[in-house]
Amino acid sequence: MxxxxxxxxxxxxxxxxxxxxxxxxxxxxxxxxxxxxxxxxxxxxxxxxxxxxxxxxxxxxxxxxxxxxxxxxxxxxxxxxxxxxxxxxxxxxxxxxxxxxxxxxxxxxxxxxxxxxxxxxxxxxWNYAPMVERARKLLCAGGIGAVEQISVTMSSQTRELLADTGGYPDASPDSAPEPATWTDPAISGGGYGQAQLSHALALAFGLTGARARGAFALMSSPLSAAVELHDAICLSLEGGGICSVAGASSFVGADGNKHHLAVEAVGSDGQFMIDVFRERVSLFRPATGQADLPVAPGEGAYDGARAANCLIDLASGRRTDNPAPGELGARTVEALELAYRSAASGAFETSS
Incomplete structure (x- = not known):
């Protein structure tokens, strides 16, 4: 070839x-x-x-x-x-x-x-990570039914980046991020929500199939930042479920700069949890009890190489499944768009 x-x-x-x-x-x-x-x-x-x-x-x-x-x-x-x-x-x-x-x-x-x-x-x-792919298979084999509630929590070392007072620990030492890429709302679309909660929502929505229909959001911009550093978002979901999303810009150096990210979901037939920081995945269904997936130490760490490798494997025909397709990206944009509208208006915003 x-x-x-x-x-x-x-x-x-x-x-x-x-x-x-x-x-x-x-x-x-x-x-x-x-x-x-x-x-x-x-x-x-x-x-x-x-x-x-x-x-x-x-x-x-x-x-x-x-x-x-x-x-x-x-x-x-x-x-x-x-x-x-x-x-x-x-x-x-x-x-x-x-x-x-x-x-x-x-x-x-x-x-x-x-x-x-x-x-x-x-x-x-994270959607390309082996622990997440195993979690997806676990849910496909026996899911949680209709989604009733999802809790998403995330914090990562973006305080200095988004406040334009320092860098991002995972950035290339040879090419520092352009500050405006992250701190000019006209270019970035927002702060922590865009930069990091897009990841968290993609993980949650990718595993559960959820789609946001409404949002009420509070956002905080300490340090005189031009974009928000912290987010508290309540989402209404298609089908009647609800979702809470919490995002925080933590300090560089905290917990060895490892991201905190966890998703818990309760449905009509069971409940599910994935925590990439503590490296744990579990599924409980009343009919079958609890199943905990084995996760190797370090498996929850972010690996930026996986997406590019998947691109090559899909384009070459070595792989057929896409763990982070465009439609999933569009669903994350919908949720964040509603959240930013709500933070600006102070009202509960719904999709038209």
Whole structure:
């Protein structure tokens, strides 16, 4: 099989720290064709480090070079344009989270992927983790029935990043994140909700199939931050269930910079729990009792390489299942869009 031609739109800090090293580790599978980012010096360094043939500040030059797979890791405000163009150019696409600024944009990209018959993946790293994939199989074999209540809690070391007082511990040391990417609401769409709760919602919604229909949200912006650092969100779900979501920007150095993330769900036929920090997965059903999945130490840690590897495996036909498809990304955008509307209005907001 010939190598897959790779294009990257937005080779910023996270792409350099996670996606590009993962792809570079597969020299028999990929050919680095084109890369796009702002800044001549940074662009040159990425081109030379990974061996791209073409480097340009115009993403259209990357697509025109001919690509089979594209990583879209540009700022969120550009995801709709960049992902749509890549799909229409015939590429399978891995899009960074948060997916898009609006749910209308998100569903438009999903429909474009369907019409183009191309794979669309979101960079929700935990959804690709082996412990999560085993949890998904456990739920498919015997689920919890109609979802009645979901509790989602998350904290991660984004206090300094979102307040623009420091960096992010998982960022590439060679390419610091552009502050505006995270702290300008016009570019990011918001703070902790966009940056981190998009991950948490993707984990919860991916495992339970939930979809938000309404939200009441409180958001806090200490340190005079331009975006929120902390979130408290109540969601109403399609089918009558409810969901609580708590998100906090913790200090760099806390708990060895390991993310706290847990999802608990109660349904008509049982209840389920996954905790990536404590590395535990359990399912209880009255008819069969409790099942606890074995989880190896360290398995709950975030691995940024998995999404790019899945992109290559899907595009090459080695894999057929997509753990973080575009429609899941669109459901996370719907929930966050409602939450930000509610925080701004002070009222319970519902989808139209």
């Amino acid at each position: 010939s190598k897959l031609r790779v294009g990257v739109i937005g080779a910023g800090s996270w792409a350099v720290a996670a996606h590009l090293p993962a792809l570079a580790a597969r020299p028999d599978d990929v050919d680095f064709v084109g890369v796009c980012r702002r800044g001549d010096d940074a662009l040159r360094r990425v081109k030379e480090r990974f061996g791209f043939r073409i480097a340009s500040e115009d993403y259209r030059d990357v697509l025109a070079a001919g690509v089979d797979v594209v990583v879209v890791a540009s700022p969120t405000a550009h995801h709709h344009e960049h992902a749509t163009a890549a799909l229409l150019a015939g590429a399978h696409v891995l899009c960074e989270k948060p997916f898009t600024l609006t749910s209308q944009q998100a569903w438009d990209v999903v429909q474009t992927a369907e019409r183009a018959n191309r794979q669309l993946l979101l960079s929700f790293g």
